[in-house]
Amino acid sequence: MRYIPNTDADCRQMLDAIGVRSVEDLFADIPAAVRLKRPLRIPPALSEADLAKVIGGLAAKNADVGRYSAFLGAGCYNHFSPAIIGHLISRGEFLTAYTPYQPEISQGTLQTMYEYQTLICQLTGMEVSNASMYEGASATAEAVLMAHRLTGRNEVVVARSVHPEYRQVTHTYAQQINLSFKEVPFTSAGAADPRKAKELLSDKTACLVVQNPNFFGVVEDLTEMAATARAVGALLVVAVPEPVSLGILKPPGECGADIVAGEGQALGVPMSYGGPYLGFFATREKYIRQMPGRLVGATEDREGRTGYVLTLATREQHIRREKATSNICTSEALIATIATIYMETLGKNGLREVALQNLRKASYAKEKLARVKGGNLRFSGPTFNEFVLQVKKKPADVLKGLLKKQIIGGLELGRFYPELKDCLLVCVTEQNSREEIDALAKAMGGGR
Amino acid sequence: MSGPTIGTRGLILNEPLIFEQGSPGRVGYSLPAADVPEKKADKLIPPKLLRDDIPGFPEVSEVDVIRHFTRMSQWNYGIDLGFYPLGSCTMKYNPRLNEDMARLPGFARAHPYQPEEVSQGALQLLWELEQYLAEICGMDRVSLQPSAGAHGELLGIMLIRAYHTSKGSPRKKIIIPDSAHGTNPASSAVCGYQVIPVKSGSRGVVEPQAVAEVMDEEVAGIMVTNPNTLGIFEDHIVEIARIVHGKGGQVYCDGANLNAFVGIARPGDMGIDVIQLNVHKTFSTPHGGGGPGAGPVAMKRHLAPFTPVPTVEKKGSRFTLNYNIPKSVGKVRSFYGSFGVLVRAYTYIRSMGPAGLRRAAEVSVINANYILSQLKGTYHLPYDRFCKHECVFDDAIQMHDNVKTLDIAKRLMDYGFHPPTIYFPLIVHGALMIEPTETESKETLDQFIAAMKAIAREAKENGDLVRGAPHYPRVSRMDETKAARQPNLRWRPKA
Numbered sequence: 011m012r013y014i015p016n017t018d019a020d021c022r023q024m025l026d027a028i029g030v031r032s033v034e035d036l037f038a039d040i041p042a043a044v045r046l047k048r049p050l051r052i053p054p055a056l057s058e059a060d061l062a063k064v065i066g067g068l069a070a071k072n073a074d075v076g077r078y079s080a081f082l083g084a085g086c087y088n089h090f091s092p093a094i095i096g097h098l099i100s101r102g103e104f105l106t107a108y109t110p111y112q113p114e115i116s117q118g119t120l121q122t123m124y125e126y127q128t129l130i131c132q133l134t135g136m137e138v139s140n141a142s143m144y145e146g147a148s149a150t151a152e153a154v155l156m157a158h159r160l161t162g163r164n165e166v167v168v169a170r171s172v173h174p175e176y177r178q179v180t181h182t183y184a185q186q187i188n189l190s191f192k193e194v195p196f197t198s199a200g201a202a203d204p205r206k207a208k209e210l211l212s213d214k215t216a217c218l219v220v221q222n223p224n225f226f227g228v229v230e231d232l233t234e235m236a237a238t239a240r241a242v243g244a245l246l247v248v249a250v251p252e253p254v255s256l257g258i259l260k261p262p263g264e265c266g267a268d269i270v271a272g273e274g275q276a277l278g279v280p281m282s283y284g285g286p287y288l289g290f291f292a293t294r295e296k297y298i299r300q301m302p303g304r305l306v307g308a309t310e311d312r313e314g315r316t317g318y319v320l321t322l323a324t325r326e327q328h329i330r331r332e333k334a335t336s337n338i339c340t341s342e343a344l345i346a347t348i349a350t351i352y353m354e355t356l357g358k359n360g361l362r363e364v365a366l367q368n369l370r371k372a373s374y375a376k377e378k379l380a381r382v383k384g385g386n387l388r389f390s391g392p393t394f395n396e397f398v399l400q401v402k403k404k405p406a407d408v409l410k411g412l413l414k415k416q417i418i419g420g421l422e423l424g425r426f427y428p429e430l431k432d433c434l435l436v437c438v439t440e441q442n443s444r445e446e447i448d449a450l451a452k453a454m455g456g457g458r
Numbered sequence: 459m460s461g462p463t464i465g466t467r468g469l470i471l472n473e474p475l476i477f478e479q480g481s482p483g484r485v486g487y488s489l490p491a492a493d494v495p496e497k498k499a500d501k502l503i504p505p506k507l508l509r510d511d512i513p514g515f516p517e518v519s520e521v522d523v524i525r526h527f528t529r530m531s532q533w534n535y536g537i538d539l540g541f542y543p544l545g546s547c548t549m550k551y552n553p554r555l556n557e558d559m560a561r562l563p564g565f566a567r568a569h570p571y572q573p574e575e576v577s578q579g580a581l582q583l584l585w586e587l588e589q590y591l592a593e594i595c596g597m598d599r600v601s602l603q604p605s606a607g608a609h610g611e612l613l614g615i616m617l618i619r620a621y622h623t624s625k626g627s628p629r630k631k632i633i634i635p636d637s638a639h640g641t642n643p644a645s646s647a648v649c650g651y652q653v654i655p656v657k658s659g660s661r662g663v664v665e666p667q668a669v670a671e672v673m674d675e676e677v678a679g680i681m682v683t684n685p686n687t688l689g690i691f692e693d694h695i696v697e698i699a700r701i702v703h704g705k706g707g708q709v710y711c712d713g714a715n716l717n718a719f720v721g722i723a724r725p726g727d728m729g730i731d732v733i734q735l736n737v738h739k740t741f742s743t744p745h746g747g748g749g750p751g752a753g754p755v756a757m758k759r760h761l762a763p764f765t766p767v768p769t770v771e772k773k774g775s776r777f778t779l780n781y782n783i784p785k786s787v788g789k790v791r792s793f794y795g796s797f798g799v800l801v802r803a804y805t806y807i808r809s810m811g812p813a814g815l816r817r818a819a820e821v822s823v824i825n826a827n828y829i830l831s832q833l834k835g836t837y838h839l840p841y842d843r844f845c846k847h848e849c850v851f852d853d854a855i856q857m858h859d860n861v862k863t864l865d866i867a868k869r870l871m872d873y874g875f876h877p878p879t880i881y882f883p884l885i886v887h888g889a890l891m892i893e894p895t896e897t898e899s900k901e902t903l904d905q906f907i908a909a910m911k912a913i914a915r916e917a918k919e920n921g922d923l924v925r926g927a928p929h930y931p932r933v934s935r936m937d938e939t940k941a942a943r944q945p946n947l948r949w950r951p952k953a
Contacts, residue, residue, distance in 0.1 A: 011817060013814075014821050015900075016899055020900045028827045028828055030844075033823070039691045040719065040722065041693060044695075044696060044724075044727045045723050046723055049721070049813065049816070050720075050816070052589075052807060054813075058555050061555065062558070066562060067579070068579035069559075069565050071576075071580075071582070072564040072565065072576060072579045072580050073572050073577070074563040074564050074566075074567035074568055075568075076567055078572075082571050085792055086571070092486075094520060094523060100557065102536045102537070102539065103536045103539065104536070106536035106552050106744050106745070107537075107746070107747045108544055108745045108747070108876075109745070113933070114936070115535040115876065116533075116747070118534035118747075119534055119748070121473075124475070124947075124948070127948050128475075132513060133515075139947075139948070142748075144749075145605060145791050146792060148609070155648075175789060176792065181788060182766075183648070186648060188650070233506075259503075260506070260509045261509060264509070280561075280567065282560070282565060283569070283577070283798075285795055286752070286798050286799050287792075305947055306947070307941040307947050309938065309946070310940070312934045313934060319936045319938050321942050322942055322945060327608070327641050327643075327644035328641075329640070331643040331644060331653075332646065338608055339608040339640075340607060340745070340748060340751040341606070341749045342748075342749040343748030343749050344744070347747065353515070354516050354518060355518075355523050357480075357516045357518060358517050359485060361512065361515065363489055364489060366499060369502055373494075374494035392502060392504060392507070394503075413573060413575075413576070421571050440489060443490075444494050
């Protein structure tokens with residue numbers, strides 16, 4: 011076996027040095043009654059070449075956005091990612107390192123995380139960021155738990171325009187400690203209804219959770235939501251599944267958000283059929299002791315040289331155990347490294363330009379699709395790179411027809427919203443050319 | 459230094475923060491030319507919802523970025539550089555074939571909501587991986603959803619809670635041995651459970667009597683790590699499971715150390731109801747400086763009705779996602795799990811086969827016992843018995859010369875090794891927890907043993923050398939107190 015260097019002869023020498031006759035003697039403490047008396051029933055080992063063929067065959071059965079023209083978003087976005095990212099994160103020093111518990115020989119990971127935290131603060135307009143969570147939905151759930159700890163209140167008000175899976179995950183977490191939920195409906199603009207939000211919020215509310223841009227692609231007025239929450243002493247949690255939007259949108263921190271929890275996948279991370287992704291999590295400085303996750307801080311060594319360490323660990327499970335702010339341990343350092351390289355490579359101008367391209371292409375597609383036979387824009391609010399299209403034919407049939415033309419046309423909203431069962435959620439990014447958008451419109455019935 | 463030292467000083471470059479580099483207008487990217495009308499943002503979105511600028515964001519070239527990260531990478535230690543005996547973390551070699559497979563376009567560029575009919579390869583891989591993991595664990599179903607080991611623990615406790623709730627009451631308490639990872643009590647607390655600790659006995663394992671004393675009908679279950687964090691197999695596990703089941707409780711196994719007995723015994727055959735697997739440990743996926751991981755949860759049939767949605771099912775020759783699980787706890791993350799990490803684990807299992815997986819467990823145990831046998835006497839062994847995949851020493855001997863575990867750990871860096879896990883498990887004062895894994899050769903182990911012996915000599919003869927370590931890395935010991943007292947968690951422009 012090429013991953014196990016020691017030969018039988020090496021093992022023999024070691025067993026002799028240990029003073030046992032056979033390896034069996036080292037397993038004598040596992041009761042005979044529970045020993046497995048047969049080989050595991052899994053396929054026999056394959057050579058590297060044979061296995062690459064088998065797995066290559068599986069991969070080839072899937073659509074990929076290189077071969078299909080895809081208009082799917084809904085929490086996972088097809089963005090361009092610079093070639094250098096794959097090369098840099100393949101360096102064994104990043105790839106094969108552990109969590110940086112020993113700072114003297116982990117400064118590469120630590121400085122990268124310090125830069126990541128800074129970039130997330132700059133992007134979201136918040137004061138502090140942790141070094142990553144698992145992904146956007148569980149980060150949002152952790153934000154809600156943090157709001158519950160900070161306010162001591164047990165009620166959560168969530169906009170129905172928040173990603174359905176984020177709501178579901180938040181609910182799964184929160185029901186463990188019996189938090190209760192209220193839902194803010196959406197308006198004809200496709201935004202969370204501010205008047206209903208005001209009605210639902212009270213002095214029992216721990217937080218109001220909204221998403222921006224929301225699940226329908228609509229840009230919410232966060233400033234108004236923050237004021238509504240603040241008026242009753244509740245916190246505003248903003249979920250951001252599409253952070254590329256922050257290249258042009260006013261950051262939640264400037265709008266009065268207390269916690270921003272988001273999905274970093276859009277920042278150069280492969281879609282990879284749903285993961286691994288990157289939860290980002292940022293808040294105000296005064297809430298830092300209740301923040302979950304790892305934090306990297308700057309300090310100096312014995313000679314006064316600047317360096318970085320994991321810090322404020324007294325919030326964490328390995329020190330505080332059942333009193334920790336979260337049970338999270340391993341998070342997403344390498345994916346955060348991808349996002350860091352992406353943000354630094356695109357920089358100030360690049361991220362703005364990508365965001366603008368998304369906005370313009372989606373706006374072009376929106377106009378085109380609004381004119382196809384039976385097509386209608388469901389909501390009137392301003393959108394970023396996604397929008398909801400109402401169709402006359404059954405959405406499932408529309409998508410099936412498109413798939414025959416190598417087009418993945420969007421998401422059927424009926425699976426999450428019965429009231430939108432005649433609607434598709436369409437996403438357009440900088441990866442979709444005008445030609446592709448025109449082909450989509452043509453395949454859906456052309457102009458009116 | 460001479461002899462065991464493999465650490466030397468190479469040319470390591472300084473590299474400032476990215477925010478202190480670059481110049482206005484410098485770019486590192488190229489984007490396609492605009493092919494749709496270039497409307498102004500404020501014509502499409504109300505200006506009050508827009509920003510003009512991202513203050514502080516860098517402006518650097520592609521070459522700047524490459525050098526920045528390459529230089530920083532050289533300040534890191536990784537398995538690719540050398541021996542990384544971090545106990546309980548299982549730092550084994552990360553096969554590169556796994557990386558290539560995860561990056562195939564059909565996986566890396568597949569959208570999670572694309573239609574099932576054009577996702578059959580991904581679904582087949584997930585379905586097959588579930589079968590393999592269920593067989594390896596002796597369990598009935600596996601949820602591939604959790605993102606890491608602790609996330610798996612959390613799901614495991616949620617399943618137990620849902621199971622009890624379906625019988626009338628979630629119950630109130632979870633029993634956890636004092637040798638457990640900190641994630642165990644934290645995961646229980648996230649689910650609202652009170653933690654009841656039990657002490658390990660003098661043999662380093664949990665004694666059934668101790669469990670029986672605290673087990674009652676308010677206890678939802680027990681969390682046992684097996685082999686435990688001393689590297690010792692919990693040989694009373696069957697009896698403990700009987701006691702817990704006797705009062706209607708559930709047995710959770712923290713599978714962080716499953717790598718010690720894959721193919722030799724199975725948790726499901728020991729009375730364990732639910733276990734999480736750390737694929738970034740047992741199944742060789744890279745740690746990446748702290749993730750991504752994946753923490754599949756394997757469970758017995760009676761817990762399966764509560765598993766998160768969706769599961770992958772096979773209908774004839776078609777694979778499909780099943781969201782129709784009425785009693786499901788819901789979801790613990792978006793989509794289906796850390797798919798790319800699961801592709802790596804799948805690749806590893808199929809590279810190893812049944813014989814290879816068993817061999818990995820055996821050699822990991824031989825390697826650990828070899829280190830134990832060679833360092834015994836030089837370092838104090840608090841539990842003097844054979845171990846499984848890791849062994850735990852402490853600093854009792856070196857403390858006579860005022861050299862403590864932290865000093866030994868730091869001095870190992872000068873010899874070219876990553877230190878073991880230190881000060882854990884908490885039940886051993888000054889613990890040094892060494893896990894060699896099966897991917898290390900005898901020569902590497904001998905070099906490490908020689909370094910440990912050399913440090914023990916230095917502790918006697920030149921304690922200051924050890925207390926002042928490390929001397930070779932780019933930076934020396936960090937002022938962690940300052941970091942915590944005056945938190946500096948982000949760069950800000952100089953005023």
